[in-house]
Amino acid sequence: MTFLVFGKTGQVARELAQFDGVHCVGRAEADLRDPDQCVALIKQTDAKAVINAAAYTAVDRAEAEPQLAHQINATTPGAMAQAAAERGLPFVQISTDYVFDGSGDQPWSTQGPANPLGVYGQSKWNGEELIRRAQGVHAILRTSWVFSAHGSNFVKTMLALSDTRPALSIVADQVGGPTPAADIAQACVTIANALCQDPKYTDTYHFSGAPAVSWADFARAIFAASGKDVTVTDIPSSGYPTPAARPPNSRLDCTTTTQTFGLPQPDWHAGLMQVLDDLNRKALS
Numbered sequence: 001m002t003f004l005v006f007g008k009t010g011q012v013a014r015e016l017a018q019f020d021g022v023h024c025v026g027r028a029e030a031d032l033r034d035p036d037q038c039v040a041l042i043k044q045t046d047a048k049a050v051i052n053a054a055a056y057t058a059v060d061r062a063e064a065e066p067q068l069a070h071q072i073n074a075t076t077p078g079a080m081a082q083a084a085a086e087r088g089l090p091f092v093q094i095s096t097d098y099v100f101d102g103s104g105d106q107p108w109s110t111q112g113p114a115n116p117l118g119v120y121g122q123s124k125w126n127g128e129e130l131i132r133r134a135q136g137v138h139a140i141l142r143t144s145w146v147f148s149a150h151g152s153n154f155v156k157t158m159l160a161l162s163d164t165r166p167a168l169s170i171v172a173d174q175v176g177g178p179t180p181a182a183d184i185a186q187a188c189v190t191i192a193n194a195l196c197q198d199p200k201y202t203d204t205y206h207f208s209g210a211p212a213v214s215w216a217d218f219a220r221a222i223f224a225a226s227g228k229d230v231t232v233t234d235i236p237s238s239g240y241p242t243p244a245a246r247p248p249n250s251r252l253d254c255t256t257t258t259q260t261f262g263l264p265q266p267d268w269h270a271g272l273m274q275v276l277d278d279l280n281r282k283a284l285s
Contacts, residue, residue, distance in 0.1 A: 003192055004045045006030055006038065006080070007053035011148040012094060015185035016053055022189075023047065030054075032072040035079035042083040049090040049192040052077055053185075055124070059098070060243040062119040073123035078130025085136025090195035092188050097144040097176060097208070099125040102247020105175075107212075109253050110142070110204045118244035128204070137199040139191045141184070141257075144208045144250045145218075147271070148181035149278035158219050159279070162228040172216035172234035176250025177208030180271030187263050194261060201260065206252035209268035221269065226276055 002021030007013030009026060017024045030038045032054050042050055056062060056072035077093055084091040098121030099114045116122040128140050147153040161168060187207045194201045213221070216234045223230045237246065254265050 002047060003049050003051055003189070004041065004047035005051045005053055006032070009151070010053055010055070011146050011151045011153065011181035012184050012188070013053040014150045015148065015182045016051065016188065019185070019189055032076045033068070035076040038076055038080050039083040042080060042087065042089070047089070048196050049092065050080065050084045051092040051188050051192055052080060053094055053188070055094065056120070059118065059120045062123065063243045066119045066123070069119050069123040070126060073120070074126035074130055077127040078134065081131040081134040081136055081138060084138075085134045088137070090192055090199075091131065091136055091138040092192050092195070093127065093131050093138065093140045094184065094188070095128055095140050095142040096121065096124050097142060097247060097250040097252055099128065099142065100247055102174075102249040104249055105251075107251040107253035108206070108249075110206055110256060117247060120244060137195050137202050139195060139201065140204040141187060141191065142204070142206050142252060143179050143184050144176045144252060145178040146181050146184065147178055147275060149275050149282065150181070154178070154215070154218065155222055155272065155275055156279075158222045159226060159228070162223060162226070162230045165230065167231040167233065168219065169233045169235045169239065170216040170219045171237050171240050172214045173236050174246050174248050174250065175212050175214050177210055177212055177252060177265065178218055178268040178271070179207065179209040180266055180268065180275065182274070183209070183266035183271060187257070187261070190261050190263060203256075205257045205260070206254045207257050207263065208250075208252040208254060208265065209271065210265040212251045213268070221272065225272055
């Protein structure tokens with residue numbers, strides 16, 4: 001075995017499972033509500049690195065379940081990182097643009113000040129801090145706006161709505177980088193391999209799609225690429241209130257990731273076409 005991956009049904013975990021030598025464990029084997037169970041797997045694994053692709057990602061529900069979100073996104077990853085450090089195993093953690101408040105209009109540096117707007121972002125930031133505190137060989141990979149042919153995401157939601165809605169009002173004042181889950185999985189594998197070769201790569205990195213786009217314009221691109229005749233009307237975030245506030249600026253500066261690992265920002269247009277092809281194949285099978 002090469003990598004032990006926590007997560008089995010999530011978007012990135014499903015893509016990681018396509019790599020040779022990857023063993024993905026789901027909730028039945030490793031429930032992140034139980035850190036001891038996860039730690040036990042790390043203590044006995046023969047993998048050369050650990051990747052945590054599991055998380056509590058229900059951004060709005062987290063506002064009503066702060067303790068559960070913190071357990072899954074902070075306490076357990078911290079314990080996992082500590083167990084990995086004790087065994088000398090590199091640990092890769094997927095994090096999020098939600099650790100920032102989204103102010104301004106410039107891409108966020110990895111050294112930018114964390115200021116989460118809600119419970120989800122705070123739980124992920126707390127997890128980052130616990131992982132750093134474990135002082136093991138690790139990489140924290142922040143990403144944004146994940147999409148794929150699996151699970152729940154904006155692309156699949158837009159396609160489902162387009163079946164019955166000829167017009168949609170979509171938020172236009174939130175801007176970020178849609179990121180294909182397949183590219184995130186490749187980045188995790190590349191970084192994990194690098195950490196196995198040299199602990200000097202221990203750091204926090206950013207990895208998101210390009211170019212930056214608003215949700216409304218992303219929706220337009222989805223409909224154009226899929227041949228859907230849907231009219232999109234721009235609205236402000238205030239026109240679509242949610243329990244948890246979203247960062248208006250989710251642009252991430254990925255320069256360090258590209259320079260260090262040779263991983264360019266993925267072109268989300270290309271990723272979108274691949275996902276649409278995957279969905280079409282699934283529909284025909």
